[in-house]
Amino acid sequence: MSTRGRTPARRSTGSLLDTLISQRRGGQGSGPRNRGPIRIGLLVPFQGADAIWGPSCQYSAVLAAAELNENGGILGRQIELLAADAGGSPQAVVERARDLVERQGADALVGVHLSSVRVELARALAGRVPYVFAPLFEGATERERVFSIGEVPERQFAGPVSHFMEQRKSRRWFLVGNDYVWPRATHNWVRDFVAKHGGEVVGDEYVGLGHDTAHLIDVIEAANPDVLFLSLVGSECVPFNRMFAERGLSRRIIRLSGAIEENTLMAIGAENTENLYCAAGYFSALETPENRNFLKRYRDAFGVTAPVQGVLSEACYEGLRFFGALTARAKSLDLDILSQAFEGLTFESPRGVTTVRNGVATGPTYLARADGTEFEILRSFSND
Template sequence: MFHSRSRLATGSVLVLTAALSLSACGGSKSGESSSAESCVDTSGDTIKLGFLNSTSGAMAISEQTVRDSLVMALEEINADGGILGKKIEPVVEDGASDPAVFAEKIEKLLTGDCVAAVFGGWTSASRKAMLPVVEADNGLLFYPVQYEGLEASKNIYYTGATTNQQIIPAMDFLKSKGVKTLFLAGSDYVFPRTANKIIKQYAKELGIEIVGEEYVPLDDDDWTTQVSKIVKAKPDFVFNTINGSSNVGFIKAYYEQGLSPETSPIISVSIAEEEAPAMGKDVTGQFAAWNYFQSVKSPTNEAFIKAFKAKYGDKRPTSDPMEAAYTSLYLYKALVEKADSFDVDKINAAADGVTFDAPEGTVTIDGENHHIAKTGLIGRINKDNQFDVVWSSDAPIEPDPFLKGYSWWDPSGE
């Protein structure tokens, strides 16, 4: 059964309220069909798809990489004959790092441009703003970024990690390193606060003490006061759930106040290969939890890296969110071809077990919750701003977005 537990973050109240009113309770149950009538035109030799990413605002540093990988996947698929013989015609929009804009733009894409599916979003606030719109319109959204879980929708496919594929493996890694104390630093919106609620409950189970918890607004780069509290607390590790350019201010304050990987190392869930060299400081020795690194060794990943660098230049690295976005377009192609249709309900009926040989490894869609099985990885940043893998799960981790398999989890707890 699908559930939607939306808690909209700050944004334009009027736009988001209008979006929410489109979908009573903000969610649809598995097997239910929306009354929304599709305007998707499949009569020609092209099919429209929407690319909705922030190319301006605080999230542009990260989301532009997702846009680039979607464009590359599109060109590859079109060169290979398209989807069901139809070339992809992209309709491109800027989410402007604003949840209200994402809600407005996805409505335009689905009902004005009549795209068959939308690919994009980064922050959980942007996803939650789009969720009631895409459900009311019975459209499809492919969301490529790790997130806090506790959500599933028949109208969204989640190709980034859910909590048990990134946050929980990161905590297991910290426990294996003998960590006793942990400080939580996050952006002040949905993902960090929900992720930290999960971290705090699992930390208690693992015997790890949380010695501080601080948040700064997503568009705020001043972490001076909050980092001074980290200095005073002297934690074994800092768990970083900061997103976007605010990471630059956090890293700046961290080093300027004398912290280092030798004293209180950081483990991040949003700093990847693209962001590491943009931090303004040498972040060698810091850690990150993802499900893909450029350093993953496989023929598929080598081909992916080669193609990306050929298109965008040797200095551009690959990273987890962009790989998940690239994978999402190929998964959509596989879904449509299995269903032999662009119809949303037929695609959903065919979804379970659809696979793709992705750069991160073979991924498989869970037809019940629309997440994919993913291998958990921990990497340590080296002098080249690449990640040396220091921990890996034994096999791809099956998605458990509602943490049903974890007895310590209490959704109503602190």
Template sequence: MNNNRRTFLKAGAAAGAFTLVGFPHIWSKNSSLAYAQGGEIKVGVLFSLTGTTAIIEESLNKATIMAIEEINAAGGVNGMKIVPVIEDPASDPATFAEKARKLVLSDKCVSVFGSYTSASRKAVLPVFEKQENLFWYPTLYEGRECSKNVIYTGAVPNQQQDDFVPWLVEKFGKRWYLIGSNYIYPKEENNYVKKLLAGLGAEVIAEEYVPLGHSEFSSVINKFRSEKPNVIFSTVVGDSVVALHRQYRAAGLDPATMPMASLTTSENEVAAMGGDAAAGHFTSAPYFMVYDSPENKKFVEAYKARWGSDKVTHFVSESSYFQVYLFSQAVAKLAASDIGPLAIRDAVKGEQYKAPQGLVKVEPSNLHCWLRPKVGQAQSDGQFKILKQSADWVEPNPYSAYPDQKCTEEGLKQI
């Protein structure tokens, strides 16, 4: 019986294989022609152009569009043009999901580039997992995700913190004050920094969260004064970060002895708070606008020429830009008839690209990127001064705060 069943299965598999080999048109034509039709490859671009996060997401939209235009101007991918389908999800997670569904199901996009906040990523995730499509997420984020339908090109906690935290401890001291906005991202970053600090023998004197959008920091600053931490590790985001920096400065505190260390304060935030309020504080990121590389020079010049000379580039717009190139390299490896979301995902594994920040690579196991973290100090002219660079690219580990879990090619594994 057992034997019979085995033989039957074998026969079935052989028949299936034969079908695939023998009549390839039945399978490949239907599925692939929808994705690469008439010399065009449709991709979705899903960044908010209105609503509360529109300010930052507009810059990501611009970087994405610019990369697509550059690739098309240089002849496209194997002669095919990339055609962006732009949707505006209006900073609302529910709209994100709805627009993602539209891009995948009705526009038949082969991939979608988009979103900035973790809330919006979580909202679109089920769409891409259920429809077996591919989402490209450019933002640094808290990690702890292991989707097989997302390529993550932003940094995860270990990439931004591993070099940064020991350097700060050595330079400024061991008393750390953790202040963040009250949601998932700061809490996960703090989970990891607490682990690092414990290993370094440093002390967390306070861990505090303020409501999202909070703008009155006088009590917090009062505590800075009385606790006298060596480093203020800030994961405050949005307009709160502007209020925190401006009130810190108004209170007459000195970044030379009590600097704020941030993972989210980019050129964009500095422009919003004014260079005088940002000067002296530190940020760890894979990319700064002033980074000296031929690729970055070209990127910044092209960005200003395309969108206006007063515009700044920052680490999320940079990853929005290079992820389109990773996409085009992966597509270029495929025959036109094979192009599809999962084929692109498999083709992009291990793919390298010389981005403005330096050479980056997609890690095959967890689909995050090997990046090149740097430490920058904000200057009063609104730019950063790069003080330190990681010796080599740093492997992404989305579960760095959870040593018993690991993201592998098969999915999340408990160790």
């Protein structure tokens, strides 16, 4: 798929999306990588728990690529997006990504998907082409040779967890997450943080992706925590939160999530979101000049019925904008030169200005409360 030229017009939305999600097959070859368009492999989920935010990611990536192309592309070359499904088993995603690099000639990869997929992609393709992992993550990816730019647990949760412990006197915490690297690492951080601040974790449960969560409702009700910390991802959040509210637990137990974005919130349903909060580096409700401009460009390009933007799809947009800034600073696609340009890099996104310090992207975190099927931002926390 090519995004040369102007930002996609509203009338062309359907064809743009159809083109984006169909993988290019045949007649492409790898070709010389220093001439013609720069090919970026977009890795977003089309299946599995995280597919719920896939369409929003697709649209935001098209917008980012078109905007970069309007300003000369990357290193003077127009961007051409290639797409592969980053949902399903990590091993299957590796094979799809390998096809992007080896057969379709991707010069770089930008991914918004689960960390379990990132781990396998890094093992298989690290050092082959630049790979930007854009969403929130668990940290400590330095050895993977991946440009990870999302929120780490300390940046994402220190302020919000402190808020509930100090303002709401929430001392008893119960942790529930899916069984893979991001929830487990995040829970380790939350457990230590809560203990250091005089609280107690009264339960810590993990459920495999696609497994039933009904049994956890009884366990949580018996433990009677002040706060239920949720690291369930994507569509995994939907049946659990519905059951939780139907049991009546939402009236007395606060729910704090790090992964419920706007698409997931709508799927949970307004009647099931009482006392539901989320901590994230971005919400579509963010009232800043940068975000207002971003959402206006997005609506102008795709119309008011386009998929809603949230922290994960904004990260997809941000991943492409970050890569444009990184290559502009490095003046190269060479992985070693790009790595040297990473530290101290400043780039702009709908969140505002972000700077990489000590290998971690800095910026504010926001605490939002679900108001029906929308988020209301309560406060921000600086992590600079």
